[in-house]
Amino acid sequence: MRFDVVTLFPEMILGGASYGVTGKAIKRNIVGLSVWNPRDYTHDRHRTVDDRPYGGGPGMVMKYQPLVDAVNVAKQHSKGMKNKVVCLSPQGKQITQSLLIEAVQTPQLILVAGRYEGIDERFIDVTCDEEWSLGNYVISGGELAALVIIDAITRLIPGVLGDEDSAKQDSYMEDLLDCPHFTRPEQGEYGAVPETLLNGNHGEIKRWRMKQALGRTAQRRPELLKDKELTAEQDALLKEFLNEE
Numbered sequence: 438m439r440f441d442v443v444t445l446f447p448e449m450i451l452g453g454a455s456y457g458v459t460g461k462a463i464k465r466n467i468v469g470l471s472v473w474n475p476r477d478y479t480h481d482r483h484r485t486v487d488d489r490p491y492g493g494g495p496g497m498v499m500k501y502q503p504l505v506d507a508v509n510v511a512k513q514h515s516k517g518m519k520n521k522v523v524c525l526s527p528q529g530k531q532i533t534q535s536l537l538i539e540a541v542q543t544p545q546l547i548l549v550a551g552r553y554e555g556i557d558e559r560f561i562d563v564t565c566d567e568e569w570s571l572g573n574y575v576i577s578g579g580e581l582a583a584l585v586i587i588d589a590i591t592r593l594i595p596g597v598l599g600d601e602d603s604a605k606q607d608s609y610m611e612d613l614l615d616c617p618h619f620t621r622p623e624q625g626e627y628g629a630v631p632e633t634l635l636n637g638n639h640g641e642i643k644r645w646r647m648k649q650a651l652g653r654t655a656q657r658r659p660e661l662l663k664d665k666e667l668t669a670e671q672d673a674l675l676k677e678f679l680n681e682e
């Protein structure tokens with residue numbers, strides 16, 4: 438899979454993606470990452486990428502021509518792969534894990550990171566296939582949203598995460614909040630580690646973790662349990678958890 442990001446701040450994308458899981462996936466050529474600066478596709482002496490909004494008002498709007506040219510150059514580097522052009526903005530569909538699981542099937546994802554008040558709507562209508570949002574809050578540009586998406590999708594590519602991390606994706610824990618984690622010391626001024634995690638009984642540890650995941654989900658994010666079918670064992674563990682509170 439390859440990511441192409443259209444951005445006025447390409448170093449922000451390359452820098453942000455160069456650490457940890459994404460950095461390693463890029464280095465191992467499991468994912469490709471290229472950046473395209475719309476300023477490189479301007480033709481005037483000031484390399485103008487923005488202009489004042491029709492109708493007046495504060496701020497500037499990104500012109501569509503440099504963005505269209507940058508997206509087209511990104512597409513030329515795809516060797517005929519299927520692609521999707523996604524614009525990041527608060528007007529978009531809110532990203533979820535299931536949206537990202539779908540997106541990992543797209544060989545080339547072209548992410549358009551806007552700045553200023555926004556982008557000429559004709560670019561979004563004509564050139565973009567989808568509009569995605571991180572959530573209902575405003576950030577200063579689409580670059581951080583693009584990095585979030587690149588990170589979350591890269592983790593889903595087979596072979597990117599090690600075996601320990603894949604264990605997290607154990608299907609029986611799906612759609613639940615994570616259980617608590619502990620490491621050394623066993624006892625200290627911050628309290629003690631739950632007894633169950635110390636006794637080496639792996640069946641009991643697995644049940645304890647499931648019970649914690651269910652209990653925390655019920656308490657903190659009850660809406661996640663609304664349409665989830667619990668097994669008889671999960672139902673019993675959740676009742677146990679809630680009775681102990």
Ligand code: 4GX
Binds near residue numbers: 552569578
């Ligand atoms: N999730 N922003 C983009 C400029 C903009 C506005 C409209 C295109 C169309 C955001 C978010 C976000 C602020 C990034 C406005 N570009 N992006 N920017 N929330 O708040 O993705």
